[in-house]
Amino acid sequence: MVSDNTKVLYGLYNDEEELKSAVADANHEHLNIMDVFTPFPVHGLDPILGLQESRLHILGFIYGAIGCMFGFGFMTWVFTSDWPIMFGGKPYWSVPAFIPITFEMTVLFSAWGMTITFYTICGLWPGVKSKFLDNRITDNKFCIAFNVTESSESEVEHLKGFFNRTHAAEINLKQV
Amino acid sequence: MSQPVAPVRHVLIEGNKSYHNITEDLCSPTEKAPSREWIVAFSLAAALTGFYFFCVSWTIWKGIGSWNLNRTVNWGWDITNFVWWIGIGHAGTLISAILLLFRQRWRTGVNRAAEAMTIFAVMCAGQFPLIHMGRLWLAFFIFPFPNTRGPLWVNFNSPLLWDVFAISTYFSVSLLFWYTGLVPDLATVRDRAAGFRRKMYDIFSFGWTGSAKHWQRWESLSLILAGLSTPLVLSVHTIVSFDFATSVIPGWHTTIFPPYFVAGAIFSGFAMVQTLMLITRKVLHLEEYITINHIESMNKVIVMTGTIVGVAYLTELFVAWYSGYIYEQFAFYNRVFGIYWWSYFGMMFCNVVSPQLFWSRKIRRSIWWTFFLSIVVNVGMWFERFVIIATTLARDYLPSSWSYYSPSWVEIGLFIGTIGLFFFLFLIFTRVAPVVAVAEVKSILKVAGDQYIGPNAKHAHAHSHKAAVKTHTED
Numbered sequence: 001m002v003s004d005n006t007k008v009l010y011g012l013y014n015d016e017e018e019l020k021s022a023v024a025d026a027n028h029e030h031l032n033i034m035d036v037f038t039p040f041p042v043h044g045l046d047p048i049l050g051l052q053e054s055r056l057h058i059l060g061f062i063y064g065a066i067g068c069m070f071g072f073g074f075m076t077w078v079f080t081s082d083w084p085i086m087f088g089g090k091p092y093w094s095v096p097a098f099i100p101i102t103f104e105m106t107v108l109f110s111a112w113g114m115t116i117t118f119y120t121i122c123g124l125w126p127g128v129k130s131k132f133l134d135n136r137i138t139d140n141k142f143c144i145a146f147n148v149t150e151s152s153e154s155e156v157e158h159l160k161g162f163f164n165r166t167h168a169a170e171i172n173l174k175q176v
Numbered sequence: 177m178s179q180p181v182a183p184v185r186h187v188l189i190e191g192n193k194s195y196h197n198i199t200e201d202l203c204s205p206t207e208k209a210p211s212r213e214w215i216v217a218f219s220l221a222a223a224l225t226g227f228y229f230f231c232v233s234w235t236i237w238k239g240i241g242s243w244n245l246n247r248t249v250n251w252g253w254d255i256t257n258f259v260w261w262i263g264i265g266h267a268g269t270l271i272s273a274i275l276l277l278f279r280q281r282w283r284t285g286v287n288r289a290a291e292a293m294t295i296f297a298v299m300c301a302g303q304f305p306l307i308h309m310g311r312l313w314l315a316f317f318i319f320p321f322p323n324t325r326g327p328l329w330v331n332f333n334s335p336l337l338w339d340v341f342a343i344s345t346y347f348s349v350s351l352l353f354w355y356t357g358l359v360p361d362l363a364t365v366r367d368r369a370a371g372f373r374r375k376m377y378d379i380f381s382f383g384w385t386g387s388a389k390h391w392q393r394w395e396s397l398s399l400i401l402a403g404l405s406t407p408l409v410l411s412v413h414t415i416v417s418f419d420f421a422t423s424v425i426p427g428w429h430t431t432i433f434p435p436y437f438v439a440g441a442i443f444s445g446f447a448m449v450q451t452l453m454l455i456t457r458k459v460l461h462l463e464e465y466i467t468i469n470h471i472e473s474m475n476k477v478i479v480m481t482g483t484i485v486g487v488a489y490l491t492e493l494f495v496a497w498y499s500g501y502i503y504e505q506f507a508f509y510n511r512v513f514g515i516y517w518w519s520y521f522g523m524m525f526c527n528v529v530s531p532q533l534f535w536s537r538k539i540r541r542s543i544w545w546t547f548f549l550s551i552v553v554n555v556g557m558w559f560e561r562f563v564i565i566a567t568t569l570a571r572d573y574l575p576s577s578w579s580y581y582s583p584s585w586v587e588i589g590l591f592i593g594t595i596g597l598f599f600f601l602f603l604i605f606t607r608v609a610p611v612v613a614v615a616e617v618k619s620i621l622k623v624a625g626d627q628y629i630g631p632n633a634k635h636a637h638a639h640s641h642k643a644a645v646k647t648h649t650e651d
Contacts, residue, residue, distance in 0.1 A: 039195060039364070040615040041391040049388055054396040060404075074320075075332045083326055087333050100338040100415055104345040107408045111349040111401055115356060118397045119382065122390045124359070128383030135367040137386050138360070140195035 007175055008034065009159050010133050010145040011168030016042045019142035022166035023048045026144065031162060037133065037143040060114040067109025071102045131176035141169070148173070188282055188624035191464040195618050198465075202610045202617070203365050205460045210607060213459050218603045224596020231589035232307060240310050242586045248579035249569045253587040254304045256561040257594065260444070261301030262343065262416055263437075263557060266409055267445025268294025269350055272357070273405035276398065281624055284616040285470045288361075289456060290449045291354040292611075296601040297448070298347045300594040305339075307590070335418035342415040346408060353401045356394070359384050361614045413441040420564065427507035427568040430495070436488035440557060443481035443527070446474050447553035452602065454547045456611055465612050468541050475540040478553065482531030485560075489528065507568060515580060516567040519559050526556020 013019045016038065026033055027048065036049060046053075075098045079085070084092045119125055137143050144163075148156050156173070163171045193201070210218070235242055245252050268290040275283040306315045318340045320330045330337050363384035366377035384390070417437035420428040450471065457466040496508035512520050530552045539545045570579055605611070622628050 036388040037386040038388065038391065039199075039386060040360075040619040041395050042388075043619075045388055046392050051389060051392055054393045056393055056396045057400050060400045064404075078320070078329045079332065083329055085331075087331065090333070094333055097333040100335075100411065100418070101332060101341045103407075103411060104338075104341040107349060107404050108345045111352055111404055114397060114400060115352045118356070118393055122387075122393060124382040124384060124390070126379045126382055130383035130385050132367070132385065138364040138367045138384075139199045 005149070005175065006131070006147055007149045007151075007173065008133060008145050009148045009156060009171070009173050010143050011163035011166075012134065012136065012141040012143050012170040012172075013167070014141070014169050016045075016142055018167055019144065020045055020048055022144060022163075022168070025166050026162065029162065031146065031159065034145045034147040037137045037145065039138050039140060039142070042142070056114055056118060059117050060110050063113030064106045064110030066113075068102055068106040070109070071105030072098055075101065133174060133176065134172070144168075186282070186469040186624070187626040187630040188285060188467060188469060189465060189617060189621055190467055190626045192627045193464065193621065193625060195621065198618050198621065199364055199368070199614060201462070202361075202465065202612050202614045203368055205606060206365055206608060206610065207368070211459065214603065214606070217599065221596045221599040221603055224593055225600045227589055228593020228597050231586050231593055232303075234586055235307055235590070236312055240308070242584060244581060244584045244587065246579050246581065248572060248577050249566060249581035251565050251569060252581050253562075253583045253591060254308045256558065256565050257591050258301050258304035259416055259437075259561045259565075260554075260558050261297050261304075261594065261598075263413065263441035263444045263561075264448045264554070265294045265297035265301060265346075265350075265445065266413060266438075266441035267449045268292070268297075269346075269353070269405045269409040270442055270445065271449070272353060273402040273409065276402040277406060280473075281620045282470050282473045284613055284620055285466045286449060286453055286474070286612075287616070288354075288357065288609075288613040289453060289611045290445075291350060291357070292602065292605050293449060293452060294350050294445075295347065295354060296598050296605075297445075298343065298350065299601070300598050302343060302347070303594065304590075335415065335422045338415045339419055342412045346412045349401070349405060349408060353398075353405060356397060356401070357613060357616075358609055360386065360394070361610045364614050365610065410438055413437045425568055425572075426501075426503040427511060428564070430492065432488055432491055432495070436485065436492075439481045439484040439488065440527075440560060443478060443485055443531075444554055444557035446478050446481070447550040447557070450474055450478070450546055450550035451554070454543060454550070456606065460606065460611065462612060465617060468543075471543070471546055472537075472540050475534045475546060478549075479531050479534035479540075482527060482534075482553070486528035489524065503573075507571075510571045511563060511567045514567055514571060516563060516570070519563050519567070523556050523559035523563050526552045527560060530556070 011022075013022060019036070019038070019042065023033065023036060023045065027050070033049070036045065038045070045051075076093060079092050079094070086092070087094075090097075133143060133145060134141060146159050148159065151159075160171055189198075191197070243252065243254070245254075268287075271283050271290040272287040275287075306312055309315055318330065318337070320332075321327075359381055362377055362381035363386070366374055366381050369377055414434040414437065417433035421430060421433040423429060453466050453474075454471070457463050493508055493512070496504045499505070530549055533539045533545070533549065539549075566581055570581060572578070627633060
């Protein structure tokens with residue numbers, strides 16, 4: 001995302017509809033948006049921004065499958081090979097009795113695996129020093145940011161013109 | 177796909193709020209000095225929590241003999257309280273998970289507090305079986321870990337062990353769900369704070385920025401966690417009911433227990449959410465976010481689940497009679513007319529009769545009726561667990577070993593103490609994090625705010641209303 005000493009030109013919008021039409025305009029003009037920040041998930045933004053659907057759910061399935069096999073496999077190993085005990089004349093390998101724990105392990109692995117993956121791929125973790133553009137982004141402003149570290153003055157002016165045309169409420173240049 | 181939002185929608189956010197108003201209203205309780213009501217409530221809860229720890233220490237020091245359990249009635253208030261608290265813990269995940277899957281927008285007003293309630297209720301519940309073990313310091317024996325005794329493993333066939341897995345999974349998954357939802361809101365609080373507070377919230381909000389890709393993944397994660405939590409929440413109380421249903425005790429050995437326990441759990445959980453939210457909205461002035469429409473929706477769930485519970489009670493009696501099996505018939509005759517008859521009738525009145533009042537729209541939308549009935553329901557649900565546990569055990573197969581059980585002061589203290597602990601944790605929560613999900617409320621503003629829909633909708637906003645309808649054509 002944002003690395004050290006990046007110059008960012010960002011515009012703040014007051015409404016998610018203005019933001020969405022601005023993003024669409026930016027696409028139209030082939031402007032390279034660095035990132036878009038919003039105070040809440042804006043529906044319909046992902047396709048305009050060209051974001052691929054998250055593949056987190058595929059990982060969730062894989063983690064769940066691992067949990068399922070681990071839980072069932074572990075109980076099977078304990079009761080058939082490591083320390084078989086007869087409970088009430090039932091078979092050692094009493095599959096129906098293993099179902100509740102197998103299910104719980106599936107859910108446990110899937111939930112933890114996915115959550116840890118989510119925080120890891122987003123680079124979110126306690127102590128992470130994020131480069132904040134503006135305090136109001138988590139309140140009521142919708143932000144489009146351009147990386148202008150290597151842009152010429154005229155390119156920056158062009159982007160400012162874009163923000164003006166799309167009714168941005170504020171335009172700021174920030175070194176982060 | 178692409179169904180427009182129905183023109184008739186309940187207003188869920190009142191007072192013509194802007195996004196900034198929402199931030200202001202929901203974050204400010206964490207920023208102001210606590211009110212006098214909060215301090216009084218917190219002191220009381222802290223005192224009860226102190227008493228709780230005293231009773232725990234007493235139990236451990238003196239042994240389980242300080243309780244009034246006996247050889248016949250070997251589960252008493254402890255397991256009653258355990259099941260009661262676990263049941264209360266079910267509403268949070270139901271509201272946040274099942275209602276998310278059903279796209280019920282009113283969940284956004286109450287989901288955060290309900291999830292917090294779940295976590296605190298499960299913490300209270302977990303204590304009882306642990307203390308009941310007697311030697312609390314050996315409680316880790318319940319987990320299968322490699323040990324020097326063979327290794328000797330736990331009995332994976334035992335429903336009590338399934339419970340260990342179910343409850344620990346439930347607790348940890350609920351915690352993930354709650355905290356992941358909380359991260360963007362903690363970032364909102366962070367961005368309003370300065371100095372030390374900002375540093376603390378910076379750590380706890382994990383450096384959240386609100387990037388579009390993060391929001392997309394966040395929504396994906398929430399949805400899948402909801403999908404996982406839905407069968408999980410149903411499995412937890414099902415497994416709790418297996419503690420009883422898989423034993424060969426007449427009155428416990430019934431196949432109706434899993435659905436009956438799950439419905440009862442949701443019933444009591446919603447009642448507790450009502451009790452808490454009615455107090456919270458008043459004390460924190462959140463009437464515009466937790467509206468009468470929210471309260472009414474929850475009351476509808478209460479009347480529904482209360483009726484399911486009622487049907488289950490009657491089915492149980494019918495099946496006992498129809499079984500033609502005298503021990504089963506006696507167990508239920510004894511449950512209704514035996515030594516604990518008052519408990520049975522208390523349960524019937526509180527759980528089956530009283531929630532029927534919610535068929536009346538006027539009562540459903542009355543704050544005082546709701547508050548009163550929510551407490552009645554939780555009293556009733558406590559009676560239910562007591563009825564199942566104590567009446568069944570007190571009259572076992574051998575009339576010579578029949579017994580009566582009433583709690584000692586330590587057992588009563590433990591119960592009252594966990595109520596104190598629950599409120600202690602909840603009150604701290606109201607001070608450190610927004611009790612209503614800020615980002616989620618903002619996301620429904622344009623389809624549930626009173627300036628966009630309902631009788632007060634402004635024509636000046638017609639344009640943005642149309643736009644909002646367009647945005648909410650997902651799924």
